Amino acid sequence: MNNILSSSTFFGLFLTLAAYVLAMGIKKRFKSGLINPLLIAIVLCIAVLLLLRIDYDTYNQGAKYISVLLTPATVCLAVPLYTQLEKLKNNFRAIMAGIISGVVTSLGSILLMGKVFGFSREEYVTFLPKSITTAIGMSVSEELGGYVAITVTVIILTGVFGNIICEAVLKLFSIRNRIAKGIAIGTASHAIGTSKAMEIGEIEGAMSSLSIVVSGILTVILASMFAGLY
Amino acid sequence: MKYLKQMLIIISVSLLGELLHRLLPLPVPASIYGIVGMFILLYTGLLKVDQIRETSSFLIEIMPVMFIPAAVGLISSWDVLKAHWLSYVTVTLVSTVLVMAVSGLVTQAVIGKGGRGNE
Structure with missing residues (x-):
């Protein structure tokens, strides 16, 4: 069974798409904001792989073809950003203040908690780029001497977590302004969060997309300064 | 075409x-x-x-679908994580919530001060 599946390029692709479509179906059926299709799809895929004893590389042989689309999809985020340009211009100061404070909070909270949990210097710099997009985060971690594999894991965990809890967090802190919502989601949880912001609305999605770019660049600059503080 | x-x-x-x-x-x-x-x-x-x-x-x-393969890949990083997973996960979660709250609240506060209602 395993061999037959391993030999098919389409297995990984099939499992990924089927899991997401099924998860969307569940969300529609129960009409609850608590149901996160991305999380359900991830859990379904992992469960199937563990149950059928299929290793990740076998799965990824097919699944990687969907990952390839990530760069073109990110490039397309420029469209909502351009459409919402007026909003960006009119609120430029607030948006920049929000992203900068978010980036400093990210680096500062890692510094503080790193001390509390007794992180080694390598562990500390591994976590510094956790809130930014994977490709930038990896190079920051590498540059500062972190464990790149752990950085990737933590970045993805941050994104998935942000995607799942953003609506609850925004509600808890009474963040109701649509621009502020987008900035919060994008600065905290990069592209994976942004895919959720896109579902919430076009303004939220556009602002979240902008945050990916700005917070990514800011983190590159500030992370090396923070690395010197530990 | x-x-x-x-x-x-x-x-x-x-x-x-x-x-x-x-x-x-x-x-x-x-x-x-x-x-x-x-x-x-x-x-x-x-x-x-x-x-x-x-x-x-x-x-x-369809962007969310593109993140599924990378996230499923977390199963192969378990070996690297298992020794410290609790502190790693705690730091990740707490920091994510803090960043979201601070950047959202600051943006909202500055917009509010400028007097531009953008609800």
Whole structure:
């Protein structure tokens, strides 16, 4: 069974798409904001792989073809950003203040908690780029001497977590302004969060997309300064 | 042909991003060069939104699916994580909530002060 599946390029692709479509179906059926299709799809895929004893590389042989689309999809985020340009211009100061404070909070909270949990210097710099997009985060971690594999894991965990809890967090802190919502989601949880912001609305999605770019660049600059503080 | 042309434009910008990533000695990934490049094309009017509308909407809509393979890959990083997983997960979760709250509240406060209601 395993061999037959391993030999098919389409297995990984099939499992990924089927899991997401099924998860969307569940969300529609129960009409609850608590149901996160991305999380359900991830859990379904992992469960199937563990149950059928299929290793990740076998799965990824097919699944990687969907990952390839990530760069073109990110490039397309420029469209909502351009459409919402007026909003960006009119609120430029607030948006920049929000992203900068978010980036400093990210680096500062890692510094503080790193001390509390007794992180080694390598562990500390591994976590510094956790809130930014994977490709930038990896190079920051590498540059500062972190464990790149752990950085990737933590970045993805941050994104998935942000995607799942953003609506609850925004509600808890009474963040109701649509621009502020987008900035919060994008600065905290990069592209994976942004895919959720896109579902919430076009303004939220556009602002979240902008945050990916700005917070990514800011983190590159500030992370090396923070690395010197530990 | 319409969708093929739209896809061609999007792939061209992605290719341009990848080339810039390889040629310039900066830690900027292809996707970031690409999003900035696409924004410049739209802003200068060299490209109209209509020329990529349907395909870009489709790609953005299915974006969550593209993160599934990487997230499923977390099962192979368990070996690296298992010794410290509790502290790693705690730090990740707490920091994510803090960043979200601070950046959202600051943005909202500054907008509020400017007197522009943008609900």
